[in-house]
């Protein structure tokens with residue numbers, strides 16, 4: 654299924670409005686205020702659409718009583734049956750501190766085409782499109798992955814850059830990469846953007862490795878699909894509660910390694926509007942009574958674009 658332009662445009666409007674709703678909370682040192690504003694705005698506007706939508710990745714589960722919980726129905730009910738993954742404010746720390754990197758993100762597919770991801774960590778691998786699919790794997794050791802990346806790009810190891818979320822849990826990966834003289838690009842948060850750095854040579858990132866949020870992994874996979882990049886993920890179910898939730902969601906093999914095609918089955922729409930500026934898009938700008946937003950929007954085989962919107966500030 655490919656999506657019609659009007660539908661794509663309505664999703665761009667929604668992440669754009671959610672991003673604008675955070676604007677007044679930027680730098681206020683309150684992650685929750687900005688997150689709530691983005692979530693409420695996204696939910697309100699999704700419910701106005703003529704779609705029969707359901708949240709497959711959201712802000713939590715029904716028993717936690719959030720808005721945009723997994724399983725929540727969205728839209729008027731009159732229209733295409735869609736699965737929707739949302740991260741109304743990806744990078745809450747960035748927004749709270751008014752630092753670069755906050756995004757409002759959404760991915761949409763035909764019903765059944767997007768993986769229902771539990772709220773757990775995921776070990777992730779994203780690799781640029783010029784590396785053969787079999788050259789990298791979550792089950793290879795770090796050294797083998799980077800050596801294969803370097804060989805296929807005809808580069809030396811010291812010309813390779815790997816993006817990693819800066820967390821103590823990644824000390825081992827970082828150490829191994831340094832030892833073999835691979836460059837490491839550390840990010841403090843926002844691994845959707847981090848994974849998307851492999852999409853274009855201008856970012857000078859060859860691959861993204863490490864453990865981050867599972868939902869963010871699925872969202873990144875939707876965009877990486879449009880760029881023909883590789884993505885692989887394995888959920889980490891640590892607690893009994895995590896395992897129980899996974900089973901309830903129909904996951905039987907808790908150790909399964911998911912390739913992009915297992916996560917995003919058909920086509921999907923990915924929209925990410927900048928709240929604050931990042932490598933991919935500008936942040937929200939208020940100028941002469943108008944908000945200006947930029948949204949990265951992709952659809953496999955049909956669209957990769959940055960869309961600018963102007964919305965009167967009322």
Ligand code: VTB
Pocket residue numbers: 743744745820841842843844845864865866867869
């Ligand atoms: C990432 C990143 C998010 O959380 O998934 C990360 O994309 C998960 O790791 O922006 P931690 O629990 O260690 O933070 C964020 O950084 C924040 O939600």
